Amino acid sequence: AQSVSQHNHHVILSEAASLELGCNYSYGGTVNLFWYVQYPGQHLQLLLKYFSGDPLVKGIKGFEAEFIKSKFSFNLRKPSVQWSDTAEYFCAVNRGYNKLIFGAGTRLAVHP
Amino acid sequence: GAGVSQTPSNKVTEKGKYVELRCDPISGHTALYWYRQSLGQGPEFLIYFQGTGAADDSGLPNDRFFAVRPEGSVSTLKIQRTERGDSAVYLCASSLGYSGRESNEQFFGPGTRLTVL
Numbered sequence: 001a002q003s004v005s006q007h008n009h010h011v012i013l014s015e016a017a018s019l020e021l022g023c024n025y026s027y028g029g030t031v032n033l034f035w036y037v038q039y040p041g042q043h044l045q046l047l048l049k050y051f052s053g054d055p056l057v058k059g060i061k062g063f064e065a066e067f068i069k070s071k072f073s074f075n076l077r078k079p080s081v082q083w084s085d086t087a088e089y090f091c092a093v094n095r096g097y098n099k100l101i102f103g104a105g106t107r108l109a110v111h112p
Numbered sequence: 113g114a115g116v117s118q119t120p121s122n123k124v125t126e127k128g129k130y131v132e133l134r135c136d137p138i139s140g141h142t143a144l145y146w147y148r149q150s151l152g153q154g155p156e157f158l159i160y161f162q163g164t165g166a167a168d169d170s171g172l173p174n175d176r177f178f179a180v181r182p183e184g185s186v187s188t189l190k191i192q193r194t195e196r197g198d199s200a201v202y203l204c205a206s207s208l209g210y211s212g213r214e215s216n217e218q219f220f221g222p223g224t225r226l227t228v229l
Contacts, residue, residue, distance in 0.1 A: 004154075032216055044155070044203070044220040051216070090154050099145065099168060100205075100218060102154030 002027050006091055006103035013081050013110050021076040021106050023091035033074040034092040034100065035065055044090070050074065061085070086110045114138070116221035118204050124227045125194055133189040133224045135204030143209030144187050145218060146179055149201045158202075161187060162209055194228045201225050 007022040025031065033050040048059025055067040065076045074091060088107050092100040117136040125131050137144050143162055147155035157171040161181045169179075176194075181187040191198055205218040 036220075043222040046217060046219075049217060092154075094216070099157035099160055099171065100147075100155070101157070102147075104152070105154050 002093070002101050004091055004093055004101050004103040006089075006106050008106045009104065011106055011108045013108070015083055015110055015112055016080050017110075019076070019078045019081045019085070019108070021089055021091075021108075023074045023076065023103060025072050025074070025091075025093045025101070027072075027093055027095065027101075029095070031093050031095055033065075033067060034094075035059065035063070035074075035076050036090045036092060036102075037087050038090070038105075039087045047076070047089070081108075081110050083110045083112050116204055116206055116219055118202075118221040118224050120224060121222065122225045122227075124229065126229050127194060127196060129194050129228075131191050131194055131226065133191075133202050133226070135187045135189070135206075135221060137185065137187070137204070137206030138219055141206035141208055141219075142184065143207045143218075144181060145205040145207075146187070146189050147203040147205065149203055149223070151200075155203050158189070191226075194226075196228050199226055199228045 003026045005024045035047040036044045037047045038044050047063050048057050050057045050067045058064045063078050067074050086109050088105045090105045091103040094100045119134045145160045146158040149155045159179045160168040163184045176192045179189045201223040203223045204221045207218045
């Protein structure tokens, strides 16, 4: 069965630290890849997406992700986090217009 | 423009009761999805509509769960004989749903938190 693994369940960082959240998926073939973010008390919002082309994708708020097909990975990065990045981050994958398969999420806490 | 809306935002019910959860997708979106998110987990797919028809209902856990979208817009998720294990946040998402990968982006609503006592 298709699955998405997020390696870190909880991450604690200080402001200005660099962030990398891991995501691996088990789909074969062509996939679409997403990172969603859920800020405290808010609903899921799309952070960035990859459909095709340049494997380095830039999203909102300074986030980026790199698709490495050979490793079935789509890791999320940000060079310098802010307190306002405190949130839960979900990696997701699908094929076509089908259901999204989500990872379990990573809770990020950024301390000032 | 308005995003995906869901009502009610919270629903508390007793074990064995029937509940209905409503989703209003973004206007013009032909695809609609229901997901369920339990505490500490990512959202899990339940059912996907393309227009009025259920294109994929493989995520519905059992026959107590049913969803409709009679006019291709608003959708209702119906749960019969609720059980404590049904307690979760039920999320609705919509997307443009026509050909072209850029139309694949799913926009999520705020969810309905269902608590079964």
